[in-house]
Amino acid sequence: MKRSSERILTTHIGSLPRPKELWTHISAKDRGQSYDQTELNRQLSKAVEEIVRKQIEVGIDIPSDGEFSKPSFTNYVRERLSGLDSVNTAGYPAPPSKFPGYEQALREGGVDLLAGLGTLPLNVGPIAWTDKTELETDIANLKAALKGQHYEEAFMPSVAVGQVFFMVPTRHYSSDRQYLYALADALKHEYKAIVDAGLVLQIDSPDFVMMRNRQYWQRPWKEYRESIELRVEALNHALSDVPEDRIRFHICWGNFEGPHESDVPLRDVVDLVLRVKAQAYSLEGANPRHGHEWQVWKEVKFPQDKILIPGVVDTVTSFVEHPDLVAERIVRCAKLVGRENVIAAPDCGFGTFGGWEPRVHPEIMWAKFEALVEGAAIASKQLWR
Numbered sequence: 001m002k003r004s005s006e007r008i009l010t011t012h013i014g015s016l017p018r019p020k021e022l023w024t025h026i027s028a029k030d031r032g033q034s035y036d037q038t039e040l041n042r043q044l045s046k047a048v049e050e051i052v053r054k055q056i057e058v059g060i061d062i063p064s065d066g067e068f069s070k071p072s073f074t075n076y077v078r079e080r081l082s083g084l085d086s087v088n089t090a091g092y093p094a095p096p097s098k099f100p101g102y103e104q105a106l107r108e109g110g111v112d113l114l115a116g117l118g119t120l121p122l123n124v125g126p127i128a129w130t131d132k133t134e135l136e137t138d139i140a141n142l143k144a145a146l147k148g149q150h151y152e153e154a155f156m157p158s159v160a161v162g163q164v165f166f167m168v169p170t171r172h173y174s175s176d177r178q179y180l181y182a183l184a185d186a187l188k189h190e191y192k193a194i195v196d197a198g199l200v201l202q203i204d205s206p207d208f209v210m211m212r213n214r215q216y217w218q219r220p221w222k223e224y225r226e227s228i229e230l231r232v233e234a235l236n237h238a239l240s241d242v243p244e245d246r247i248r249f250h251i252c253w254g255n256f257e258g259p260h261e262s263d264v265p266l267r268d269v270v271d272l273v274l275r276v277k278a279q280a281y282s283l284e285g286a287n288p289r290h291g292h293e294w295q296v297w298k299e300v301k302f303p304q305d306k307i308l309i310p311g312v313v314d315t316v317t318s319f320v321e322h323p324d325l326v327a328e329r330i331v332r333c334a335k336l337v338g339r340e341n342v343i344a345a346p347d348c349g350f351g352t353f354g355g356w357e358p359r360v361h362p363e364i365m366w367a368k369f370e371a372l373v374e375g376a377a378i379a380s381k382q383l384w385r
Contacts, residue, residue, distance in 0.1 A: 001200055001245050001279045002062070002152045003307060003340045007380035008330055009061040010373050011309065013250055013282060014157035014202060015073055015349030016066035017358040017365070022047050026354060030071040030119050044069055045141050052145035052154075058366060059373035061152040062200070062343070065142040069134065072353045073204050074159050074167045075121060079134050081186050083125035088169055095217040099259055123170040127182040129189040139197045155200035155248065158190050161238055162231030166207035166215065177230060184238035191239055195246045203235065203278070208251040209264045228272045236277045248280035248309060249273070253290065255348040257316040257359060260289040267296050280307035284347040285329060286314045286321070294333050302337040311347030312375065313368045316359045320367045326375020331382055339383040344376045 002009060018026065022043045028035040048065045055063035070076035078084045097103050138156065146154055161183045165176070173179035194201045208228060216224040239247060251273065253263040266273075266283065273281060284290040294310060302308060312329040313321045326344070334342045350365045351358060360368070 001248070001307065004342055004380075005340050007384065008334070008339070008376040009152055009343045010059065010376050011062035011155065011343055011345045012055070012060060012064070012369070013252075013315075013346055013349045014064050014067050014155070014204070015070075015351040016051055016064075016068070017351040017362050018066070018068055018354045019043075019047050022068060023354050026069065026071055030075065030354075032119070041137070044137075045144065048141040049145040052142065052149065054366070055369075056149050056151050058369045060369060062155055063146075063151060064155050064157065064202075065138060065145070066351065067157060067349070069138050069141075070354070071119075073157060073349070074163055075119065076134075077159060077164055077168075077187075078119075078121045080129065080131050080190065081127055081183075082130045083123050083127040083172060084121040084168065086122040086124045086171075088120040088122040090169070094214055095262075098261065102259070121168045123168055123172050123179070125172055127172075127179075127186050129186040132189070132193065135190055135193055139194065139199070142199070143197065153200055155202050156194045156197075157202040157204050157250075158187070158194060160203045160205035160207065160231075161187055161235045162211075162228075163205050163207045165231065166211050176227070177234075180230060180234035181237065184234040188238040188241060192241050195242050201242060201247050202282070203239075203247065203249045203276075205231075205235075205250065205276075206252050206254060207231070208273070209253050209269060212264045213262050225269075225272070228269065229275075232272060232275050236275075239277045242277075244277050245279045247278040248282055248307070249276045249278035250282035250309075250348075252284050252348045255315060255352045260287075263289055266290065266293040267299065270296055270300050274303065274306075278306075280309050280343065282309035282345060283311065285310040285333070286312050286347050287316070290347075294329070294336070297333070297336040302341070304338075307341050307343060308333060308337050309343045309345045312344050313346045313372050315346050315348045315350050315368075318360055318364050320364060321371045321375070323371050323374035323378055326371055327378035327382065330376060330379035334379070334383055344372060344379075346372065 025035045025040040051066045
C-alpha cells in the first residue's frame, strides 16, 4: 500500500451519490422489479468512468468506483451469496430514543432516518459464494476507468463479515460463531479477488461500534467486547489469504446527522480495532462527536508499520471545511503517528445508501474534496519543510 513518503496522500471512503438515471435501474433490481440489464451495464460503465475521472481531476490520489453498482454497502451481498433469499421486515433493533420529540419532529417533517435502506436481506439457508459476475463487472469497470489516468493506486470497498451479521439476521444458523464463519468462508472469495486484481481492499465495518447501540444495547459491556472479538476472529479468518499490506479497515458510528450521544468512545475499543488484519485503519475524526479522538494516539502507541486514515472532512454537513482546518487536523495526527503513516480522507462515504437523497449535495461534496486536497497540500508543506 502506498504511503505518504513525500507528501500527504488523499483518498475517500468509497461510496458516492449514484446518478439518478443509473439508480433507477439499480433500485428496480434491488426491489425485484423488471429492469434492462443491458442498459444498466451501459450506464454503469459510463458512470464509473466519469466518477473516477472526476476524483482524479479534483486531486484524489487513491480513488474508487463510488460503489455505483451497489444499492448499499451491505445489501449487495444478496446478489453474490446464497441463503439470503428472504426479506427482513423487522428492521433494526434499537433502544428507546432519548430524544423522542426530536425524532417525532423529523417524521412530521417527512424525514425518516431509516428510509432508503433498500430491501434488507434475511438469511434462511446455507451461506455460500455463488456468483462472481457482479464483482468481476465492478473490477472490470474500475480498471477500465483507471486506464490512462494518473493516480497513486485505487481501492474497492467490501462489506465486513460482522457488518453482514449486524444487518442480516439469520434463521438458519444456530450460533453467532457458526453464522460468522459461514459468512467468512463465503466473503473471503470477494476479498481475495479484489486484491488479486491489483486493487487495495477496503473492509467496511460500522457494526464494530454501532452494534453496541443496536444489537447489544441491553447486554453487558463484557458481552459486547466478546462479540467484537469473535467478529475480528472471523474477519481475520476471511482475510487469511490476503496480504496484510493490501487491506484497509474502516469503522464509523453511522453516517447520519443525529445526536450520536451514545456512541462508543474509540479509546474503549481501539485495542480491538488494531487486532484486525490490515495495513491501514480509517477512523472518523472530523464530525462534532468524534473530532477530539485523535488524542487517543497520545495514550495508545500507533503501530510503526501501520497507516492511519483519519477523517478530516465531515460527510453529513454542508459546511465546506477551510483548508487550513483540514491541514491542522492532518498535522496533529502526523505528529503523533508519523507523517508517512497518514493518508487524509473524509469521515465516511457520501452515498452510503443509494436510496437516500445525499445529505451533502454533490456540488458541496466536490468542494469538500477540493478542501481536502488543498488542506493536504498545506499540511505537506508544513510537514516536509
